[in-house]
Amino acid sequence: MAGMDGFGVQLKRGDGEEVETFTPLADITNLSGPGLSRETLDVTSHGSPNGWMEFLGGLKDPGEVSVDINYQPDLHDVLVDDFDDVEPRNYQIVFPDAAATTWTFGAIITGFEPESPYDDKAAASLTFKVTGKPTIS
Numbered sequence: 001m002a003g004m005d006g007f008g009v010q011l012k013r014g015d016g017e018e019v020e021t022f023t024p025l026a027d028i029t030n031l032s033g034p035g036l037s038r039e040t041l042d043v044t045s046h047g048s049p050n051g052w053m054e055f056l057g058g059l060k061d062p063g064e065v066s067v068d069i070n071y072q073p074d075l076h077d078v079l080v081d082d083f084d085d086v087e088p089r090n091y092q093i094v095f096p097d098a099a100a101t102t103w104t105f106g107a108i109i110t111g112f113e114p115e116s117p118y119d120d121k122a123a124a125s126l127t128f129k130v131t132g133k134p135t136i137s
Helices: 078-084
Strands: 010-014 022-024 028-032 037-042 055-061 064-070 089-094 102-115 123-136
Touching: 010 028, 010 078, 022 089, 064 102, 078 102
Parallel strands: none
Antiparallel strands: 010 022, 010 089, 028 064, 037 055, 064 123, 089 102, 102 123
């Protein structure tokens, strides 16, 4: 069978201690990223074979993680504190596969946007800028 059900994915927040404990963030409704990308370096020259451009891999950007939550101030306002931090905090994405694949990364919260429409649930969208290479285990 191909594919995996995304239901049950978790985003966990590290406590910053020397032996770090990660606590799941409650009520995640959508999670995407990190959106890894890489620059390319054009190394084309007059001697490039058959007139084809040539490239090398350049710097890698770990991208961003976007998260939507059912916003509850008493559970989520710790993330506002994280937004105030200039130093990255460690987070983990734990996938609901049999191996519980985990991506661990440092990140800075760059966006926190709550909304409370009169005819729907309170929600918030968060954006995390990943710094450095994520660890996949």
